[in-house]
Amino acid sequence: MTPFPFELLMNYLLVGAALMALGMLGFLSRRNLIVMFLSAEMMLQGTALTLVGFGRYHGNWTGQIFTIVILTVAACEASVALALILILFKRRSSLDVTLWNELRESTQAPFEEPTVEEEAESVAPALGPESYPHLTRAGLEPAHPTSPWIERRK
Amino acid sequence: MLEKRDLILAIAVIVLGATGTYLMLPHRHGSAKPRRVHLIGAVLAGLALLLFATFWRAPASAISSLFFYAFSLAAVAGGLLTITSRNPIHSALWFASVVLSTSGLFLLAGAQFLAAGTVIVYAGAIIVTFLFVIMLAQMEGRAPYDRAARAPGRATFSCFLLFWALFYALLIVRVAPHPKGVAIDTDNERLVRSGEIASSYGLKADHPARLISELARRDTLRMDDISKRPKPHVAGLGEALYTEHLISVELAGTLLFVALIGALAIATPKLPIRPGDPRPQPLTKL
Known part of the structure; x- marks a missing residue:
């Protein structure tokens, strides 16, 4: 060996x-539920590295067995x-975790923080001219069907 | 204690890393242009990462040190980019690089089974996450909640405080001298040294700490057999798993089953109950 x-x-x-510290930072500071989930997994990866290193150093299998249990969890x-992300997105149509702050204890005061729009950085405009297809001007507007399209599918 | 040069380097790693990460997190920094702030943050964090790499000791052979440095740098840099990307798709991709580098590090530590297992399990997890991002998230990281970190200053401070605590605690560790007063000469002797913990601290035969450390030294849990030859990898791991940790295996199976039921119960679409609907019949005749 x-x-x-x-x-x-x-x-x-x-x-x-x-890895552990970076994962914790991502979990605390990002608002997107999916990125928070990835950060939590990254913390587990850091712990798994530590366990495998210790197991190899002491020459026994326990570290790797702990890591297998971590993998299961x-x-x-x-x-x-x-599943939770799916349900939460269905309710609010957004992945923002701060929309769910009424899940706190009823006696807990809400966490005062500036709104997302105040803090969000500006989006860089796309480079170059936006290219939409140029259509020639149409003549008369066609007659629209009166029934919606869902009712016409028979 | 710690040498002065190491201490200054460690503080530089923490300060540069914290500043760089704070600047890289998506957030409004006054009226500065996001792209320029991001670039400065990336330079500072990269510098911190290079300084951090000076604390690693290269393994003995050139090939394994090459792979070790590549995997470690990729893991930490990928982790940084996972948490700072605006676009969740990029986050998922960088997380994939973290997982692949971690399994490379597992391979270097002689854990082949775990390296393969990690890749297989997390490849599935990342593909599913990808599907979720494509289904739910707004593309291009244009959503306002993707461009606004939540209390980035305080979060960076507390997380780098944690990192500093771990880092400092690791740096001041020195290998304990050999219990018999002999200098540890070979690496192999260091490897088996942990088996001597119980006797070196002079624990009595019925002392609970001694019982525990005897437990950690059982033959089924050791990586090498009685004649000091390494056991075959998967056979040894399986032997340890199914003799010493049998209950853990059963518990892990139960946990997976419970999580399956929980995920189904959470995610199954239910009809909303409106006032005026007939009350749902209780399922008595199952």
Whole structure:
């Protein structure tokens, strides 16, 4: 078995710590539910790196077995989280998590924060002229059918 | 203790990383142009990442150190870009790079089964996430909630405080001297050193900590057999999984089943109940 000295273990712990902190940052600061879900998975990846490094350093399988359990929990979390995202999107037609702040405790005061529109950065305009097809001017407007199209599908 | 040079480098990593990440997070920074702010943030964060890489020690062989540096840099940079991308599709793609690099690191640590398992499980998860993004999110990251991070200053501060705590705690760790007063000469001796924890601390035979550390030294849990030869990978892992951790396997299976039922119960479309509708009959004759 190739040696796995302490310095290599340290590498794994440092990378794992960085992934954990970045995932936490994404989970706390992003508003999009899907990006929050990805950040939570990234925290799990950082932990898994740490566990595998420790298991290899001590020469036993427990770290890898813990990681398999983490993988299982991540799969369960993904299924439930994506089902929740689907339902929440159906209710509000938006993935913004701050729309759901009435799920807090009833005694808790609402978290005062500026609205999304005040904080959102401006969108850079698309480069170049927008190209829409040029249509020649039509003559008379055609007669519209009076019944909506859904009723005509028979 | 920590050398002065290392301490300054570590503080530089934290400060540059926090500033760069704060600038890269989607948010309105006064009247500055978003593209320019993003570029400055990316330069600062890249610098922090390069400084962070100086704390890693290269493995012995050139090939494995090449792969180690490539995978680690890709993992951390991919993580940074996952949380700062405006477009959720880009976030999902960068997360895929994080997963692939992590499984590469698993491979370098001798966990082949986990590397394959991670790729398989997360490939499915990422494809499903992709479908969700395409179904639900607004394209091009034009949605206002994709361009406005939530309290980015406070979040960056607290998360980099956590990172600093972990980083500092790892940097001041030194390998404990050999219990018998002998310098550790070979790497292989270091590897088996953890088995001596119980005896080195002079624990009595009925001390609970000794019982626990004896438990961690069982033959089924060790990566090498009695004659110090490595066990075959999947066979050894399976042996450990199905002898020492059998209940965990059963619990994991139960958890998957419960999550399946939960996801179905949450996501199944239900008819709305309006006032005036007949009351739904309770399902008594099942």
